Amino acid sequence: MFLINCPFCGERDQSEFSSGGEAHIVRPKQPTELSDDEWAEYLFMRKNIKGIQFERWNHVHGCRKWFNVVRDTSNDKILSVYKMGEKPPVNYK
Amino acid sequence: MPNYRIHKTEYIDETKRVSFKYDGKTYFGYEGDTLASALLANGIHLVGRSFKYHRPRGIVSCGAEEPNAICQIGSKKDLTEPNVRATELELYEGLEASSQNCWPNVKFDIGGINNFISPLIPAGFYYKTFMWPKSFWKKVYEPLIRLSAGLGKSPTEPDPDIYDHKYVHYDVLVIGGGVSGIIAAKMAAKNNFKTLLVDDKKILGGSTIYQNNESVKIDDKLSSEWLKNEIQEIKKLSNLTIKTRTSIAAYHGYNFLLAKENLTDHLPEEKKKNKIRQRLWKIRAKKVVIATGSIERPLVFNNNDRPGILLSNSINKYLDYYGVTCGENIILFTNNDSAYETSISLHKKGIKNIIVDLRKSASSELIKQAESLGIKIYFNHVVTNTFGYKKINSLEIMKLSEDGNTTIGDKIKLSCDCLGMSGGWTPMVHMHSQSGGKLDFRDEDQVFLPKENSEDQISVGSCNGDFDLENIIDKTVNKINKFLDIDNQDYQDTNIICSKENDKRNIWLLPNKIPLGKTKCFIDFQNDSTAKDIKLALKEGFRSIEHVKRYTTTGMATDQGKLSNMHALGVIADTAGVKMGTLGTTTFRPPFTPLTFGTLVGRNVGKFFEVVRKTSMHEWHVENNAEFENVGQWKRPWYYAKNGENMHDAVQRESKAARDSAGILDASTLGKIDIQGTDASEFLNRVYTNAWSKLAIGKCRYGLMLNEDGMVYDDGVTTRISENHYLMTTTTGGAANVLSKLEDYLQTEWPELDVYLTSVTDHYSTASICGPNSKKILKKLFPNLDLSDENFPHMSFKEDKLENINCRIMRISFTGELSYEINIESKYGNSLWKMCIEAGKEFNLTPYGTETMHLLRAEKGFIIVGQDTDGTMTPSDLQMDWIVSKKKYDFIGKRSLYRSDTIREDRKQLVGLLTDDPKEILEEGAQIVSDIKSKPIDMLGHVTSSYFSPNLNKSIALAVVRSGKTMKGQKLIIPMENKNINVTVSDTIFLDKENKRLNA
C-alpha cells in the first residue's frame, strides 16, 4: 500500500487513488489523419517497465484531480509527483 | 495421573487450577499454561497423526513454528476453529480441544496403514496416483483423502464473534519483544519517537526472560533479572505503546503492516462474551525495527519424528518457563552450544540427561560447565535411529567419520523417554523478506541474513544472525543509534558476560548405514515429506527450489515450512553439489501465521458488508411489497408483488398498466452529472457521438458515449438547462465511471476547456410517469403548467413548482410511451412520489420496477448498456448508426469506428428474435446457431434480453448475432439442454415503430 503525495491534498493512502496507466501519452490532435497502425499505437501500446516508469494517478476519493507520478516499479518507490501539464522531472529521464 | 510439573515458576499460577478437555478427557493445568505445556505436564506427547503416513506425532516446539500439535478447538457449529497450534493457545477454564488429522482416533488410526505401505507413497504421489480415471477423483479419491487426512473442520454456521480494525500511525514500530526489541523500543521512545512495540506472546522478554544460566550475566545479574528491570522501565515510558498477544501478519511496502491482536482467545467462554475477539491493526510506521528472533532447527535423521522428540530449546522453555519437564530420561542431540543450556538446566532440576554432539569437540564456557557437572557427552556422534511407536523409548547412536559423510564403529543403544534436537538457529527473516528485502547467506553457520537495510527498516538481534547476548546487545544499540540518528547512552556501561560458541558443524542430512530409501528422515513434519522425497524430486529432474517445494509439498503446510525450508534447501544443495547460498530461498509470503477470516473482514459483515444506497422513496417501496434488485450499491424496486403475485405475473400486470393507462418508476438512481461552463457544449460534442451545439435551451437529447476504442460505454439523456448549463444522465451502474472518465479528459487532454463537472446523483430524486394518461396526472400535479405538445413537446424540459418546491420536469421516454420525469431535491423525493401516486389513483397509476422497465424498453428495442452491450459493441453493431455524427471532426472513439476490425461486416450485431412458438421465452445468455449438425457447432451469438410481452402477447428477445444485420427473416436455432428452439431474426423494434405513442 503506497503512500501517495497528492500535489493538491498531501500524503494519503493508496486506497484513495486509482491508477490511470502510463503518463504522457497525448491524444492525437487529428485522429482522422492517422493510419490504423498509428492510431493503434496510441490506443493500445503501453510500456511495462521494470524500473522507472511515468504514470498517471487520480485522487478519486479525494480531490478528484489527475496528476503524474514517477515510480520505480522494481521497488515501488515513488520518486516524484507532479501536476498535469507539467514537464516530467529531467533527472529521471 | 503422572505429573511432569516439577518446579514452580513465576509464570505459572499454581493457585489457579484450570480444567480443560482434550480428546474428550478432562485434565488440569494452571493459569499461564499453553495447551501444549498443560498436555506435557500431564505426560501427553502424542497429539496427532501425520498427514500422509499417519505416523504418531508429538509436540515438537513451543511456538508459532509448531508443525504437529494442531488442534480443533470447540465443537459448536459456529465457533469451532481448526488448525490452532496448541503451543500458542493459552489455557483457559473449559477449553475443549481435540487432535486433528486422525480418524477414527489418535491412538488407533486407520490411515496408519499408510506407514507400512509408504514405499508406495513417493514424492509427487498425489500427482502420480490420483490422476486417473478422472471420474474417480470426485467420488473416490477426494472423499478418501479428506476423511483420512482430516485437515480440521470449518465452522458451518456464521461466526458470532466480533472483530475489529484499527488504523494507527507511529514513528517507530518494533516487531518482537525479546531483548533486542526491548532495547530498541526503549531507545526510540526515550528519544521522542512515538513507538509501538508488539509481541505475539502474553509477556515480553523472548527467550531471555526465563534464562537462568550463571554463565550469562548482565551487570552482575542473571540476564533474565536484568531484562525484567528493563521491562519495568519501558512500561513507564509515555510515548511507548506495548501490545502483547499481537503478531505481525504481513509487512507490505511503504511500511504498512498488518498485526493481529488476540483479545479474548485466552479467556473462558463466559468472559469472551460481547467482547472484541481479535483486532486487526493497520499500522503505518515511519521506521520499522524487526527483532523477530530465530527458530531452533531440528536435525534430519532416521525416525526423527516420534512423539517425545522435541526441539532442545523448547524442552528448556517448558522446564524453565512452565515448570514442566518433557521426560525423566532425556537425550539432547545437538550440533551447537544451545542444547547445553537445556542440559544444565535439566541437570540442576534433577533430570537425568546426556548429550550427543555432532562436533568433534567444543570448548566454550557452557561446555565446561556441563562437563564439570558430570553430564555425559558423546562428541562426534550421530543419532542413527529411534524406537518406540507412540513415544520414543530408546535410540541408537554411532560415531561419525572424519568428513562426517558416514558412520563408523558400533551402534550404541541408549534408552530415553525424550529426545531434544538442536540443529542450530534460523533467523526469522520473514518480515524483512515480505517487505521486499533481499537476503545474504552466511556460510559459517548456514543462515540467510537480511541484506541492504533500507533507511526505514532494520533487523536487529538474532533475526539478524547475532546469537550471543553480548553481540545482540552491543550491535542492537549501535544499529539503533545509527538508524534513528540518535546518541543514546543508556547501554554504554552495560557489562555483559556470556559463553561464546567456538565450534560449529552442520550436516543437513545426517549419515546412516541404512540406505536412504529405507529410512524415514523427515524434513517437513506437517506435510510428511522426507529427505528421500526431495532426492527423488531431484532425480526426476526438478531443479528450482520452488518446483521441488511444490512437487514434494515441503514447506507448504500451515506452518509454511518454518522448521523445514532450510533443511530442504540444504539437502538440495548437497545433492546437487552446489553452494547453498546460490540456490536462493522460496518466497516468504504473508501471513506469517494463519489469520482467521473474521479478523480480515472485521466489522464488514452482514449489513455492513457493502454500502447500501437507497432512494428517498425507499420506504414507500418497502411498504408496498417491492422486491428489490441490487444495481451497483443501489437497492432498486424490481417488481411490486400484489396480492401474492409471483414475479412473472407482477411484471405482466405492471407492463400492461404502463401502456394501457399509466405507470410510475423510481428513476432516482440514474447517474446525474451537472455540467457548467462556457465550453460545456463543445465538451459534450467531444464526448458524445452526436452533435450538441445546436441543442436549444430547454431541450433534451439522447447521447451515446464511446470508449476511445469505439465501443459503446454509456448512454443517457442530457438536458440543456441554460446557455452554459447542462444536466447529463448516465446509467445507474456507470455513473461513477462516467464522471471519472469525463474528468480524465477534461483535466488531461482538454484542460483549455472551461467546464466544471459535479455529481448530483444523490441531490435529486426522480419520479418517471409514463403511459397515455400521464399527461392528465401531470396536469393535476402542475395545474399551471402548459403541457400541450406545442409548448412542452417530447424531448423538452420545463421548471415548475410543486407546493413551492422547484421541480425539473423532462418530457423524455425510455418506454416509448408519453412520459415525464419529475426531478425534485432528494429530501422531498418521498413526498413527490406520494403526491404522484395520489394524483394517479383515478388513472390506475401503477408503480413498476426495473424488470418492467426492461421489458417495456425491450418492446421498443432500446438497448441497455451492459446488458445488450458488453464492451465489444460499436454503435453500428447496435444498428444505431443514426446517432453517429458524420460531420463532427472528432469525438471520443470516432477514429476507431473505421479501424479494419470495427468495419468488419461479420461482427456480432444486435437483432431481434421471435420464437416460432410465441409462448416460448428464451433464456438470456443462450447460444445461437444456424446449423445444429456441424461439428464443432458454429456459434453465431447469444441472447442478451428476453421477455414475454403482455402488450404484444408474445415472446420477444434481443440478441447479438454474427452478421445479424443481414439476416432479417432467417431461421436460427437456440440449442438448449433438452430441446432446440426455433427462432426467426426480426427487427429490434417490436412495438410502435412509428413512435405514435410518444404523443398519445
Ligand SMILES: [Zn+2]
Ligand atoms: Zn488530492
